[in-house]
Amino acid sequence: MSIEVYQVKGDIMELIFDPRAEDLRVGETLTVQERDTGRGLVVQILEFRMVTYPSLVQELLRMVLGQNHNGHPNGAGNNPEETLGMMTNLTEALSSENALKVMQISQERNLKIAVCKIRKLTGSAWDQWDGWIPHRDVVITRTADAELFENCVADLGNRLDLGFTLRGEPFTIEGQTIEKINIVTGVKGSGKSHLSKVLLLELIKAGAPCIVFDLNKEYIHLPPHEVDDLTGRVVRRGIVHLKAAHNLKLGLRQFGIQPLITMLEKYGLPEVSCMHLENRLFGLFEEMDYLEKKGMKVPFIGIEHLIEMAEHNEIAPNEVVNAAIRSRLLSVRNTGVFATKPDEAIDLRQEYKKVRFGGALVIDVSALSNLARFGFTQAILEIVKSICEEEIQNGTARFPFVFFEEAHLYISRNTITNIVTRSRHLGITCFFITNMVGGLDESVLRQADNLFMTYLPFDDDVRHIGKSAMTDQETMSSFVKRLRRHHAMVIGTCTRQYPIIIKVKSLRGINTAGETQYFFKPKMNGNGAHGAEKRVGLFRGGEKEV
Numbered sequence: 001m002s003i004e005v006y007q008v009k010g011d012i013m014e015l016i017f018d019p020r021a022e023d024l025r026v027g028e029t030l031t032v033q034e035r036d037t038g039r040g041l042v043v044q045i046l047e048f049r050m051v052t053y054p055s056l057v058q059e060l061l062r063m064v065l066g067q068n069h070n071g072h073p074n075g076a077g078n079n080p081e082e083t084l085g086m087m088t089n090l091t092e093a094l095s096s097e098n099a100l101k102v103m104q105i106s107q108e109r110n111l112k113i114a115v116c117k118i119r120k121l122t123g124s125a126w127d128q129w130d131g132w133i134p135h136r137d138v139v140i141t142r143t144a145d146a147e148l149f150e151n152c153v154a155d156l157g158n159r160l161d162l163g164f165t166l167r168g169e170p171f172t173i174e175g176q177t178i179e180k181i182n183i184v185t186g187v188k189g190s191g192k193s194h195l196s197k198v199l200l201l202e203l204i205k206a207g208a209p210c211i212v213f214d215l216n217k218e219y220i221h222l223p224p225h226e227v228d229d230l231t232g233r234v235v236r237r238g239i240v241h242l243k244a245a246h247n248l249k250l251g252l253r254q255f256g257i258q259p260l261i262t263m264l265e266k267y268g269l270p271e272v273s274c275m276h277l278e279n280r281l282f283g284l285f286e287e288m289d290y291l292e293k294k295g296m297k298v299p300f301i302g303i304e305h306l307i308e309m310a311e312h313n314e315i316a317p318n319e320v321v322n323a324a325i326r327s328r329l330l331s332v333r334n335t336g337v338f339a340t341k342p343d344e345a346i347d348l349r350q351e352y353k354k355v356r357f358g359g360a361l362v363i364d365v366s367a368l369s370n371l372a373r374f375g376f377t378q379a380i381l382e383i384v385k386s387i388c389e390e391e392i393q394n395g396t397a398r399f400p401f402v403f404f405e406e407a408h409l410y411i412s413r414n415t416i417t418n419i420v421t422r423s424r425h426l427g428i429t430c431f432f433i434t435n436m437v438g439g440l441d442e443s444v445l446r447q448a449d450n451l452f453m454t455y456l457p458f459d460d461d462v463r464h465i466g467k468s469a470m471t472d473q474e475t476m477s478s479f480v481k482r483l484r485r486h487h488a489m490v491i492g493t494c495t496r497q498y499p500i501i502i503k504v505k506s507l508r509g510i511n512t513a514g515e516t517q518y519f520f521k522p523k524m525n526g527n528g529a530h531g532a533e534k535r536v537g538l539f540r541g542g543e544k545e546v
Contacts (some may be wrong), residue, residue, distance in 0.1 A: 003140040005032065006113060008133050013043050015114045015140065016051060024048075024114055025166050026482050027489070027501035029143040031122060034134045041134065042126060042143060043116035044499070046478040051111040117475055119498065126151040145169040152498040160202040162195075162490070163505040171502045175206055177494040180423050181447050183440065184433045185465065186454025191486040193218050195452055195504050196403065196433045200360060203401050204237050209352065210360035211384060212239075212403040213377060215410065217366050219403075221511040225359045237358040240351060244365050244376055245336030251345035252301050252338060253288065255379045257281045260332075262412075263375020269328045276316035277325050280309070300345075303329060303338040335372040348383045356398050365410065373410035381415065388426040399427030407432055408439040420447045437461040450492030456480040471499050 002021050006014040013032065017024065026045050033040030118133075120126035145165050149155075158175030165171050184199070186192040197219065203210055212219050223238040242248040252260070260281070261274050269277075288298045309315050310326035332338070339345035351361055363380060365373050384400060391398055407416060420443060423430055432444060438461065445468040456462060462480060466473045470491045479489045479499060486506075491499040 003030075003114075005134075005136050005138060005140075008118075011118045011129070012046075013041070013116045013118055013133075015043075015116060016111055017114060018110065019112050020110065027479060027499070028166055029119075029148055030116065031141050031143045032134060033122060033139050033141070035137050035139055039132070039134065040122040040138070041118050041129065041132075042120040042122055043118050044475075045114050045116050046475065047115045047482075049113040049115060051108065051113055117472075120151070142167075148498075148500070152496045152500065153494070154496070158206060160199070160206060161505065162198060162202070163488075163502045166501055166503070171500070173490070173494040175203070175208070177492075178450055179429045180449050181420055181444065182429070182431045182450045182452065182492075183444070183448050183465075183468070184431055184452040185437050185440070186435060186456055186480075186483075186488075187458075188435045189485075190435075190455035190483070191488070191504060192433065192435060192454045194486060194507075195454060195488055196405075196431065197222065198504055198507065199431065199452070200401075200403060201507065201510070204239075204358050204360055207237075207358040208401050209355045209358070209398055210401045210403065211352075211380075212360055212362045213380075213405060213407070213410070214362050214364045215366060215405045217364065218405060219360075219362045220364060222360075222362075223510060225355060227354065234358070237355075239360045239362045240354055241362050241364060242346070242351065244363065244368050246367070248346050248363065249337060249339040249344055250348070250379060251342070252303060252306070253285060254345065254348070254383070255338065256382045257285065259375045259379035259382060262378050263332055263372065264325075264328045266371040266374050267328045267331050269324060273316070273321050273324045273328075276321055277306075280315045300342040302340050303333045304340060307333065332372075332375075335368060335376075337368070337372065337376050348380065349387060352387055352400070370410070374412060377410050378412075378415060381411075381419065384428065385426060388428055391427065397427065399429065401429045401431070403431045403433060405433050406436065406439070407434070408436070408441070413441055416441060417443045420444055437464050440464070442467055448492070450490070450494050453480050453483075453489045453491075454487070455483040455485070470497065475499055 003015050003017040006016045008014070015030075015032075024045055026047060028045050030043050030045070031040055032043055118129050121129055121132065145167060148165075153172070154174040154177055155172075156174050156176055159172040160175050160178070161170065161172050163171050178199075184192055184196045186195075200210060200212065200219070201222070214220060219239065220241050223236065225238040225240045226235040227233070228235055257278055261278055264277070265271075265274060284301065288301075291298050306315070307326055307329045310322045310329060313319055313322045315325055316322050348361075355361055363377075365377065368376060384402065388399055404411065419428065419430060422428075432440065434440060437456070445465065448468045448470070451465070451468060451470050453465070456465070457480075459477070462477045463473070466476050470476075479501060483489060483501065484503075486504050487501060488504055489499055489501050491497065
């Protein structure tokens with residue numbers, strides 16, 4: 001490659017190259033190696049600049065002045081003979097040495113500088129850079145994708161196919177390296193949701209059980225999970241769509257005390273009233289646990305039973321407290337998430353068994369109000385925690401991969417922090433998907449194992465996501481502001497902290513679009529002309545505009 005080292009400042013190396021000979025891209029990795037010793041560096045392109053030097057500036061000024069003269073380049077008119085005459089005179093006026101110099105300047109003005117970050121020391125295995133820099137007599141080559149993968153991407157046999165490198169080579173990551181805490185972020189329309197669906201479908205394909213909290217019906221159109229009714233064998237791994245308040249309702253006992261209290265607090269139940277209700281529920285559930293241990297039939301308790309108890313002042317000794325509890329219970333009942341009879345309640349553990357060897361439970365919370373979502377999702381998470389505890393006790397380790405779409409809109413900060421800090425002990429792997437980067441709590445950023453980032457042009461968002469300390473702010477800002485649509489920067493445990501830009505693969509034959517509702521409908525046909533109803537001139541030729 002015809003590339004030369006221009007200068008090195010700190011951990012920044014600047015390379016001069018001719019873009020007509022070398023087609024380089026931001027994010028590309030190069031190897032800079034001394035000819036005599038073989039020692040070298042691995043550098044990564046951050047940005048490009050134009051080469052500027054005094055004689056070039058003078059030439060550009062002369063060109064601008066020449067173009068402004070009579071409105072034509074170099075003062076030439078529209079007459080071809082006049083232009084030819086001026087060129088002849090110019091050639092005769094210049095000596096051969098001057099003509100060669102002009103030609104050289106003309107070529108040099110197209111040169112560019114590639115600003116690169118020094119990443120590693122070359123060798124049989126890449127090592128951490130210790131400050132060493134090469135002399136100028138070097139050979140600069142593109143680092144092969146195979147070498148990049150060997151040094152940055154683990155392979156334990158659990159490959160997840162995400163797309164392609166900048167040179168078109170297939171890019172896969174090791175499934176184990178994305179376990180625990182992941183963040184998928186980028187601005188709206190940059191391909192963030194598409195990337196999360198690629199991750200989800202690859203996990204399903206690899207036999208992983210997944211749970212998705214779907215806020216905006218982004219995942220409900222993915223291929224459904226199909227099971228043979230006769231044999232019970234899974235025909236096709238896919239999603240099981242569970243819509244809250246429709247085909248997903250929980251019994252009061254399954255819902256849990258704390259999630260119910262959380263929901264009632266959102267509806268304005270005072271703390272003292274919450275305490276009375278919590279004590280009463282604890283007593284009821286303790287009695288039911290006792291009956292179960294004795295092998296006796298446990299009666300079903302629904303939200304209606306609690307309302308009746310409040311009406312008869314059986315929850316608290318104070319009538320006012322009972323009235324407050326009853327009014328909030330009525331509001332909670334109207335959400336529709338509580339089963340009113342035993343056969344209406346869905347056992348989420350049984351649903352999880354359907355996807356335990358590959359598949360996803362899509363928990364559609366789009367129909368719930370903002371207040372109802374907090375308690376409902378907390379109840380689901382408590383069930384997920386109990387599933388993980390059962391997997392640990394049984395030694396089966398079929399732990400779920402949980403996708404949270406815009407989690408901060410329906411899960412409290414304390415709950416998120418609890419999930420993040422306990423995920424490693426429970427076995428849960430989390431994906432936090434958001435285009436509102438500021439909504440990501442710093443505790444999540446600090447604990448993150450991997451970042452999957454699409455286009456992110458705003459400095460404040462870049463600074464906030466930089467708190468994850470995955471890489472330096474300069475690299476983060478340079479890459480995410482220059483990502484094309486459906487391209488992503490991947491960094492973390494899955495790349496051994498080396499930032500890699502990829503093109504996310506397409507999902508042919510799969511509907512990945514969310515349910516976006518529009519007022520205006522397309523009125524153009526495939527040729528760009530208007531549809532059946534043509535718009536004609538107002539009353540032109542006796543016709544009215546239609």
